[in-house]
Structures are given as structure tokens and as C-alpha cells.
Amino acid sequence: xxxxxxxxxxxxxxxxxxxxxxxxxxxxxxxxxxxxxxxxxxxxxxxxxxxxxxxxxxxxxxxxxxxxxxxxxxxxxxxxxxxxxxxxxxxxxxxxxxxxxxxxxxxxxxxxxxxxxxxxxxxxxxxxxxxxxxxxxxxxxxxxxxxxxxxxxxxxxxxxxxxxxxxxxxxxxxxxxxxxxxxxxxxxxxxxxxxxxxxxxxxxxxxxxxxxxxxxxxxxxxxxxxxxxxxxxxxxxxxxxxxxxxxxxxxxxxxxxxxxxxxxxxxxxxxxxxxxxxxxxxxxxxxxxxxxxxxxxxxxxxxxxxxxxxxxxxxxxxxxxxxxxxxxxxxxxxxxxxxxxxxxxxxxxxxxxxxxxxxxxxx
Numbered sequence: 001x002x003x004x005x006x007x008x009x010x011x012x013x014x015x016x017x018x019x020x021x022x023x024x025x026x027x028x029x030x031x032x033x034x035x036x037x038x039x040x041x042x043x044x045x046x047x048x049x050x051x052x053x054x055x056x057x058x059x060x061x062x063x064x065x066x067x068x069x070x071x072x073x074x075x076x077x078x079x080x081x082x083x084x085x086x087x088x089x090x091x092x093x094x095x096x097x098x099x100x101x102x103x104x105x106x107x108x109x110x111x112x113x114x115x116x117x118x119x120x121x122x123x124x125x126x127x128x129x130x131x132x133x134x135x136x137x138x139x140x141x142x143x144x145x146x147x148x149x150x151x152x153x154x155x156x157x158x159x160x161x162x163x164x165x166x167x168x169x170x171x172x173x174x175x176x177x178x179x180x181x182x183x184x185x186x187x188x189x190x191x192x193x194x195x196x197x198x199x200x201x202x203x204x205x206x207x208x209x210x211x212x213x214x215x216x217x218x219x220x221x222x223x224x225x226x227x228x229x230x231x232x233x234x235x236x237x238x239x240x241x242x243x244x245x246x247x248x249x250x251x252x253x254x255x256x257x258x259x260x261x262x263x264x265x266x267x268x269x270x271x272x273x274x275x276x277x278x279x280x281x282x283x284x285x286x287x288x289x290x291x292x293x294x295x296x297x298x299x300x301x302x303x304x305x306x307x308x309x310x311x312x313x314x315x316x317x318x319x320x321x322x323x324x325x326x327x328x329x330x331x332x333x334x335x336x337x338x339x340x341x342x343x344x345x346x347x348x349x350x351x352x353x354x355x356x357x358x359x360x361x362x363x
Contacts, residue, residue, distance in 0.1 A: 025074040035065055036064040036065075037064035043080050043081060044075075045079060056075070086115060086116050087115040089121070089130070089131055093127055096128075119148075122146040123145050123146075125143055133157060139164060140164060140165040143163075148161065157170035162175070162192065162196070163193075169186050169187055174190065175196040176227065177226040178211070179208070181205065182206040182208055186204060188200055188204075188207045189203065195228070198226040199225050200226075202222055202223070203245060204220055216231075216232045216235055223235065300319060300320050300324075301320055301342045302351050303317075304316065307338060308339060309357055310357070311339060315338070327362060333362070338362055
């Protein structure tokens with residue numbers, strides 16, 4: 001039953017509402033000497049549909065050969081040639097910067113701004129951003145991440161330079177891998193970790209993961225990892241597919257909120273950014289996460305406890321939401337003194353690096 005529910009959640013999140021919004025249009029700047037016909041020939045898949053531009057820009061002349069005054073046109077995104085379509089910054093938190101094609105200056109990003117071919121986007125400390133593509137692909141950048149949108153003369157949609165999670169079907173490139181959907185119905189999640197390794201998890205269809213001269217086919221419900229400079233790992237079953245689908249749907253739903261005219265939160269309400277980790281507390285396992293360099297937002301953590309310091313004889317291994325209190329009863333073990341270690345969980349439930357074991361008194 002849980003699998004059916006989570007699949008339904010995912011299906012809903014993968015479909016955008018039909019309501020018209022700012023994201024259904026793309027801005028086109030008129031340059032000196034431009035006519036409606038010239039703009040249509042450059043931007044539209046079918047130049048004969050120039051009258052569609054007139055329909056959405058009431059002040060335009062209906063004569064397509066007349067030079068236009070300097071202005072910005074609203075053009076339906078569905079009409080624009082694929083290679084010229086813009087992506088959109090649908091949500092941002094704190095310091096999000098962008099750099100236009102062929103320029104060196106980084107500038108602050110703005111809500112709902114358009115990102116064009118070969119534009120760069122980056123997040124700084126304690127920052128995050130969500131980018132939506134017209135074909136419904138989504139890019140989530142956590143702190144200290146960087147990506148290039150639709151690089152010029154390349155056949156992929158995103159180049160993830162550092163950090164970030166991509167959810168969608170387009171071909172992308174990361175620091176160590178190339179991910180290509182095998183069919184149009186493929187949906188996958190690709191995450192670049194702090195060590196520049198790439199993890200690819202397939203929600204639907206099949207994706208090809210290539211690195212170091214080797215390609216593996218990753219089917220629905222499977223995942224593969226690519227360490228920098230090495231070939232992809234043999235695909236393995238995703239441990240908890242329903243939970244993974246639900247988290248993917250939750251993340252995509254959070255980005256969708258950014259399209260409704262309000263800034264979407266960077267993480268679900270229960271999550272806490274790395275910079276907001278609690279100060280050291282003798283009996284708070286979350287404090288141990290402070291020793292790790294977290295490169296993305298965390299939604300919770302995995303805790304493992306043992307009676308021995310090397311954690312070789314596990315008594316419990318459990319995922320914990322960020323705002324849940326850890327006690328012996330919660331973990332299902334008798335009250336007492338235990339050695340425990342914790343690792344962060346990212347927004348899609350992936351387990352990060354474990355901190356060093358510490359001793360806690362659990363009541």
C-alpha cells in the first residue's frame with residue numbers, strides 16, 4: 001500500500017499544473033532594428049506563429065515588418081526553440097549569484113529570474129537555490145554549489161560543477177560522470193557530493209551512467225555511484241524505494257511552491273541548514289554533526305549506537321527527523337550509557353559521512 005501511495009505522490013509532483021503563470025512566458029529583449037518577423041525567425045520553432053507574440057503584447061503593431069521600439073516582449077515559452085529556452089530561478093535563500101554568458105561579473109540572483117544558455121549559477125555558505133527548466137526538470141543547489149545552464153554547443157542541459165541535485169529526464173554532466181536518459185519517460189535523481197562523487201538513482205525508465213570509459217545501465221529502482229576518476233559502480237537496488245519516491249516528490253513539491261508567487265523554503269520545515277546546527281551539548285547527538293563539513297541541507301540524521309566504542313556490535317541504526325528528541329525509549333534500547341555516531345541525511349534521504357563515535361547517557 002505504501003508503494004502505491006508514494007508512487008502517486010511522485011506522479012503528482014512530476015506533473016506541473018496547467019495554470020498560466022510567469023513561468024509560461026519568456027522575456028525577449030528587442031534590439032535596434034529588430035522587427036517582429038526577425039524576432040520570430042530567430043526565436044520561434046515556427047516563425048509563422050508571430051501573431052502569437054502580438055496576442056500577448058497588446059501594444060505591438062500587427063505589421064511584422066515594422067521596426068519595433070526598444071522593449072521587452074513576453075513570448076510563450078512553448079513556442080520558443082528548445083536551444084533558446086530559458087530556465088528559471090524559482091526559489092532562493094540567502095546568497096545566490098549568477099553570471100551571464102561571456103561575462104566575468106557575478107551578480108545577486110532575483111526571484112523568478114530567467115537563466116539562459118551558458119549562464120552560471122552558484123550558492124554561497126548557508127544558501128540554496130532551485131532552478132526549473134521548461135521541460136519540468138529541476139535543479140536543487142545546496143550551500144557552496146555551482147552549475148552551468150545549457151552550455152553552448154553541448155547536448156546536455158546542466159553541467160554540475162560542484163554540489164547540487166538534479167531531478168528530471170535531461171542529459172547532464174557532473175564532475176565525474178555523464179548521465180543520459182535511455183527513453184523519454186525516464187526520470188532520475190543525480191546528486192554531486194562534497195567529495196565530487198556522483199550518485200544516480202532512477203525513479204522511472206532507465207538511465208545510462210558513463211565515466212572513465214565505461215557505461216552502465218541503471219534501471220528503475222536501482223542506483224549507481226561514480227567516484228571521481230573511476231568507472232560507475234555496478235547498479236544496486238535502492239534500499240527503500242517508497243521512502244525515496246516520497247522524498248523526491250516532497251523536494252519537487254517544494255520547488256513547485258516557488259512558482260506560485262512566493263519564495264519556497266529551501267528545505268522542508270523540519271530540516272535545518274548546516275549553519276544552524278546546535279551548539280555542543282553533552283547529550284545531543286546532533287551536536288556531533290558540527291565536526292562534519294556539510295555541503296547540503298539536512299532533513300535529519302542516521303544514528304547508530306553500540307555498547308563498544310568502535311560501533312562493531314550495533315544495537316540500533318535508525319533515521320531520525322531533525323526535530324525529534326532521541327531517548328532510549330525512542331531508540332528501543334534500555335536506558336544507559338552508549339557509544340553512538342551520527343551521519344546527516346540529505347533531502348532525498350541519502351546518508352552522508354558518519355561523525356566520530358561519542359558516548360551518551362540515554363534515559
